[in-house]
Amino acid sequence: MVMSMTGFGRSVKQTDKCMVQVEIKTVNHRYREFHIKMPQQLSQAEIPLRNQLSKQFNRGRIELNVKLSGNISPGKELHIDWGLLDSYYHFIKEAKIRYRLTEEATLSDLLRMDNAVLVEETGDIDVEVLPLLFGAAEDAADQVLKMRETEGNSLSIELDTYISSLEELVQKTKELSPMVQKTYTERLRSKLYEMVKENIDETRIVSEAAIFADKADISEETARLLSHISQFREALIASGPIGRKMDFIIQEMNREVNTIGSKANDSNIAIMAVEMKVLIEKLREQVQNIE
Template sequence: MVMSMTGFGRAVKQTSGCIIQVEIKTVNHRYREYHLKIPQQLSNTEMALRNRLGKYFNRGRVEVSVKMTGQLPARKELHIDWDLLDSYDHFIQEIKKKYSVPGDAVISDYLRIQDAVEVVESGDRAEELSTVLISAADEAAEQVLRMRHAEGIALSNEIHSYIDELEERVLKVKEQAPAVLKKYTDRLKNKLSELMQDHIDESRLLAEAAIFADKADISEEAARLHSHIAQFREALHASGPTGRKMDFIIQEMNREVNTIGSKGNDSFIANLAVDMKVLLEKLREQVQNIE
């Protein structure tokens, strides 16, 4: 299935006191290239973000803009010095034994011990921020894929029409090739007849015709063009990235068309070659956008 390299996605995720927005834009590029804009407080998530994006995009320029507003409230944690409490409890028990003090210590007594129980703030929320960022990136990337898929369908339809037209021109070339050879042979025969006063040297005529046939035979080029067209159609329906392969096939088809134009020695063939080059250029322009 053809996938375009052009797409856009945007997602916003919120965590306590903080909003993270991720925008992803992709455009065509020969390889996969990342351009990330990430706030300083999220810079440690860049590698994780790149790895995540690699699961969605195989080719193209991927531009990612991350914005964060607000601040995460500090996380409060309860720290208890159990060793200190154990020592305090041991001290109380010793006092009760030594001085025969009645009564038991209650929990509130332990909580009032200085430095034994305290509430501290933890400013490290990197893991939570990374989770929110990756979640937003996933959602934005999915939107991009949907857009790339929809555009890929439109590209595929247009490419199909161009390749069908190209194949029609190739068939016309093959149909015209024998007539071009006969036309040249007749012209050669008439010329020799004038020069030799109707005493035609058949062996010379055949030799000249054979030389021309060898130089002007475009059947091999037409056959290779048909083969390239078949390969192109296969690539068009293949799964995964196929844009670079199709671009290479277009280059090979263009080479065959140039040869046909130079060997054909016929205005009709020449016009067909021009038409085919125009179609190949249109194909190339569309293929540049395929992943």
């Protein structure tokens, strides 16, 4: 089955306490690449989220955006630097003696000291948030996959049309190929007759024609090209990621067509080679968006 790499999905999950919105957008890419944006307090969920999405997407650039709203208070911890507080306290006592101060050091004085008492977020996620996050991500991914499947079906029809047209051109080229030697032989005989105006050495003509036929023979190229077309059709109905395989097959098809165009030495075959290259380029453009 042909799957496109382009898709979009959005899902919102909420409770009375909070709401999580997940948007997933995928575009074509040579490999699988994740770009995830989410609130800092959800950062510890990024790796599990990647693992979940990796089971659903084999190839492409996956852009995921998470929005969190509601009454969600991250866990907090109190960090006290007792060594620093001791230093502050001893400093206050020494300053009091040195400058003959009467004020006593209070607890509020110590708490105002920089970096002595810190309140830090623990990074723990509210127990209600994770199920919402993973549920929304799964629903959004399902929407993306459906869109990719729909577009993949359209691509499959288009690719089948192109590959059928290419196969017709290859068959016509194959049929024309034997005529090239015959045309060359007749043209050679005609030119020799114009030059010598007498009996022509048929043995020489046959020899020259055989040499030309060997150089202009494209039977192997057309056979391989038809084989590549058959492999391409098999890939169209195969399961799993097929984009890279198709891209490789297209490279090989292009190689064979280039050889046909350079070897055939015939204007009609040269024209068909150009038409084949146009179709192959259309195939290449579409295959770039297949998973």
